[in-house]
Amino acid sequence: MKKKHPAIGILPRKIYGVMFQKKSEFQKDDCISNAYGGNCKRESTMEAVEGNAIVRCCTSPACKKLAAMIAMQPTILSGKEKTGKKAFLVGTHRHSFRAGKPAEIIGISFVTPKNCNPRPCFKICFGDGKIDDVPLSAVHQEHSHEIISGVDLALGKIPKVNR
Ligand SMILES: [Zn+2]
Secondary structure, eight states: OOEEETTTEEEOEEETTEEEEEOOTTSOSBOHHHHTTOOOOSBOOEEEEETTEEEEEOSOHHHHHHHHHHHHOHHHHTOHHHHHTOEEEEEOSTTSTTTTOOEEEEEEEEEOOTTSOOEEEEEEEOTTSOEEEEETHHHHTSOOEEEEEHHHHHTTOOOOOOO
16 A cells, blocks of 8 residues: 655655665654765655664665665674675676675685586675575676675665676
8 A cells, every 4th residue: 555755755665675664753863874974964754674674764765775775784783893894795797696786795605517617606695585606706707796895885885787
């Protein structure tokens, strides 16, 4: 059921599968972008909700994306220090699996494709728990993926899908 709210437009709205709703009473007035080093000066009127994470934001699409991504990575809320030590892989080729969506690098694995030698892969985990293996060569040879830090992720500095 869609319902209109003056400050937040038509609801419900989802980004990356994360639901948005009118901001809760306990939330601060600034936008999450401002809190994470961005320069948004607008007031927060809505919030992204994913599991236990509730992240305030304004109505700008970029800030909503940031709020959605932070909501998907609750560890970011537990401190930028910890987050800074994490690394994320982003598919930048339109044919890469879940292109443009950051996934945390959780390890290195060996995968043996049919009739091939074992190849080293990044083991990655998306916000919804989906695990995938991406060959290391995807970053350094095919350039179909980029590695970003948790700080980049928190600031919304996410590489675009560019080819
Ligand atoms: Zn904002």
